[in-house]
Amino acid sequence: MFSLKGKIALITGASYGIGFxxxxxxxxxxxxxxxxxxxxxxxxxxxxxxxAEGIKAHGYVCDVTDEDAVNALVxxxxxxxxxxxxxxxxxxIIKRIPMHEMSAAEFRQVIDVDLNAPFICAKAVIxxxxxxxxxxxxxxxxxxxxxxxETVSAYAAAKGGLKMLTRNIASEYGEYNxxxxxxxxxxxxxxxxxxxxELQADGSRHPFDSxxxxxxxxxxxxxxxxxxxxxxFLASEASNFVNxxxxxxxxxxxxxxxxxx
Ligand code: NAP
Ligand code: GCO
Numbered sequence: 688m689f690s691l692k693g694k695i696a697l698i699t700g701a702s703y704g705i706g707f708x709x710x711x712x713x714x715x716x717x718x719x720x721x722x723x724x725x726x727x728x729x730x731x732x733x734x735x736x737x738x739a740e741g742i743k744a745h746g747y748v749c750d751v752t753d754e755d756a757v758n759a760l761v762x763x764x765x766x767x768x769x770x771x772x773x774x775x776x777x778x779x780i781i782k783r784i785p786m787h788e789m790s791a792a793e794f795r796q797v798i799d800v801d802l803n804a805p806f807i808c809a810k811a812v813i814x815x816x817x818x819x820x821x822x823x824x825x826x827x828x829x830x831x832x833x834x835x836x837e838t839v840s841a842y843a844a845a846k847g848g849l850k851m852l853t854r855n856i857a858s859e860y861g862e863y864n865x866x867x868x869x870x871x872x873x874x875x876x877x878x879x880x881x882x883x884x885e886l887q888a889d890g891s892r893h894p895f896d897s898x899x900x901x902x903x904x905x906x907x908x909x910x911x912x913x914x915x916x917x918x919x920f921l922a923s924e925a926s927n928f929v930n931x932x933x934x935x936x937x938x939x940x941x942x943x944x945x946x947x948x
Contacts, residue, residue: 688923688925689716689919689920689923689924691716691717691773691922691923692716694713694717694718694719695721695764695768695769695770695771695773696771696772696773696775697721697723697773697808697812698710698713698720698775698777699722699777699804699808700723700724701720701723701724701733702722702730702732703733703736703878704877704878704911705827705872705875705877705911705914706722706775706777706778707911708914708915709777709914709915709918710737710744710775711740711742711915712912712916713773713918714737714744716919716922716923718773718922719745719768721746721764721768721771722744722745722746722747723747723748723749723751723760724749724778725748725749726748727748730746730747730748731746745767745768747760747763751776751778751800751804751805752804752807754811757808758811760811761811761812761815770815770818771812771815771816772816772819772821772823773825774808774812774822774824774825775824775825775827775918775922776804776805776808776809776827776849777827779800779827779879780796780797780800781797781842782796782797782841782842783839785838786840789840793841796841797841797844797845798841798848801841801842801845801846801849802844802845802846802848802852805826805852806852809826809852809856809867813856816865817863817865821863821864822864822865822866823867823922823926824856825870825921826849826850826852826853826867826868827869827872828846828849828853828869828870828871829842829843829871829872830871830873830874830935830940830941831843831846831847832849832869832871832933833935849869850869850933853868853869856931857931864927866921866926866929866930867930867931868921868930868931868933868934869932869934870914870918870934871933871934871936871941872909872914872936872937873903873935873940874899874908874909874937874940875908876908876909876911877911880908883896883899896908901946902940902945903938904938904939904940904942904943906938921934
């Protein structure tokens with residue numbers, strides 16, 4: 688039920704971090720892995736990392752915000768590997784800038800990568816999924832699909848929008864046996880969140896690090912591997928009647944009021 692044998696999965700921005708961990712889990716479940724990143728050096732680094740895990744991945748250079756480049760990538764993958772059965776919209780960026788200091792260009796850049804790109808990538812794979820008789824699209828959402836916080840207005844707007852794009856893809860293509868769901872990771876230790884975990888000059892924890900531990904019933908940051916099982920579930924037949932759902936993998940953050948004084 689959880690097997691991905693014979694399936695081809697494209698995971699965007701997956702040379703490291705959450706995307707890499709999801710791809711690794713997909714490969715262990717039997718899928719063929721395709722990933723992209725913006726620069727050749729990152730693709731090469733990713734290929735080496737997959738090889739070290741015994742995974743023969745296919746890596747391509749592609750900026751997910753560039754519609755022509757994404758269409759060309761999907762055409763190349765179809766020719767060289769096969770029709771994409773599973774798409775994970777993982778590539779993402781964040782800019783932590785107080786909103787009143789953020790330029791419109793900076794805001795647009797975040798929306799472009801975190802919301803427009805998932806639209807572009809989903810649009811590119813859906814026609815072949817419809818022809819093939821089904822497919823799985825997983826959008827990597829966030830705590831910020833539900834919650835706000837200081838400095839992340841663009842990211843929250845994009846990830847909130849991605850939640851609704853997820854529901855709309857499910858609504859529009861469910862009848863073609865396409866399931867589109869989201870994963871909303873909690874606070875996960877990756878390069879994206881490294882600045883929030885940096886040790887202070889005196890060796891103590893970053894205040895944001897302590898804040899997250901106190902906000903999380905599991906009392907720890909997540910690891911990229913914590914997302915592996917939920918991703919395999921949403922990519923496999925086990926979730927064939929799950930559509931338009933956001934699965935929060937957050938150690939309980941959204942259920943919790945915070946540590947009592
Ligand atoms: P990460 O460590 O920063 O990795 C993101 C990857 O996306 C990088 O390989 C990055 O490449 C790539 N990327 C960025 N812009 C791209 C573009 N235009 N085209 C192609 N690739 C691009 O991030 P992560 O923490 O693994 O996060 C992965 C996803 O999970 C993101 O959507 C993020 O918002 C989401 N998320 C993360 C957390 C967390 O706590 N870490 C929590 C919730 C959701 P470069 O290195 O070249 O930029
Ligand atoms: C931040 C964080 C987050 C997380 C994640 C939470 O600055 O608050 O980077 O937004 O990365 O998306 O789910």
